[in-house]
Amino acid sequence: xxLPVTTREFDAGIDIVSEGQTVTQCCILIDxxxxxxxxxxxxxxxIIAFHVSGDIPDLHSLHMCYMDHSFAATTRSLIGFIxxxxxxxxxxxxxxxxxxxxxxxxIDGAIFREWIVGLGRLSGLSRTAHLLCEIAMRMRAxxxxxxxxxxxxxxxxxxxxxxxxTVVTVNRVLRDLRIAGLxxxxxxxxxxxxxxxxxxxxxxxxxxxxxxxxxAMMPIPQxxxx
Numbered sequence: 001x002x003l004p005v006t007t008r009e010f011d012a013g014i015d016i017v018s019e020g021q022t023v024t025q026c027c028i029l030i031d032x033x034x035x036x037x038x039x040x041x042x043x044x045x046x047i048i049a050f051h052v053s054g055d056i057p058d059l060h061s062l063h064m065c066y067m068d069h070s071f072a073a074t075t076r077s078l079i080g081f082i083x084x085x086x087x088x089x090x091x092x093x094x095x096x097x098x099x100x101x102x103x104x105x106x107i108d109g110a111i112f113r114e115w116i117v118g119l120g121r122l123s124g125l126s127r128t129a130h131l132l133c134e135i136a137m138r139m140r141a142x143x144x145x146x147x148x149x150x151x152x153x154x155x156x157x158x159x160x161x162x163x164x165x166t167v168v169t170v171n172r173v174l175r176d177l178r179i180a181g182l183x184x185x186x187x188x189x190x191x192x193x194x195x196x197x198x199x200x201x202x203x204x205x206x207x208x209x210x211x212x213x214x215x216a217m218m219p220i221p222q223x224x225x226x
């Protein structure tokens with residue numbers, strides 16, 4: 001069954017869906033990099049999730065069509081839009097598809113839980129290391145991070161708003177990671193030099209991502225156990 005998909009490109013910094021909207025379609029990130037965020041009453045932004053190609057960032061809108069957060073692009077991104085009616089019809093006809101979409105929402109929840117622990121209990125250095133590991137694994141899973149090298153189209157302001165840090169702190173943390181020989185960043189190109197060291201620092205355990213491919217088969221090795 002072929003779904004009716006309409007596509008549209010969005011420039012960096014442009015909202016794809018805004019908080020307060022009532023939506024009648026789901027978005028699929030075909031190409032690019034996006035994030036979800038909310039603003040406080042004082043206007044401070046908190047980024048609550050990043051998304052890579054293949055993700056369906058607003059799948060929850062099938063059940064909750066009122067958007068309680070915004071969804072924007074960090075770089076020029078191609079988005080596919082599918083009406084809720086079409087998705088519901090597909091789920092009714094193909095129970096295996098409905099199960100796959102339900103699994104997607106559960107993994108999304110697992111990532112949220114991991115972020116909450118990091119924001120509440122990890123140091124700025126550790127939570128930055130954890131985020132870089134997560135993005136590397138998620139991009140590697142869709143073929144976008146060969147040999148631990150991937151495009152990270154995020155400004156230091158965006159990293160700060162995701163990590164709950166100041167821009168000055170993010171700059172210092174990235175410098176410390178580079179000096180320690182763990183990563184190297186050149187503009188939007190991120191290279192992980194020492195995966196085991198970075199994962200250990202970030203207390204990163206990829207099991208919360210629930211990859212169907214066994215973790216042992218992932219090209220990037222997992223942190224050693226004590």
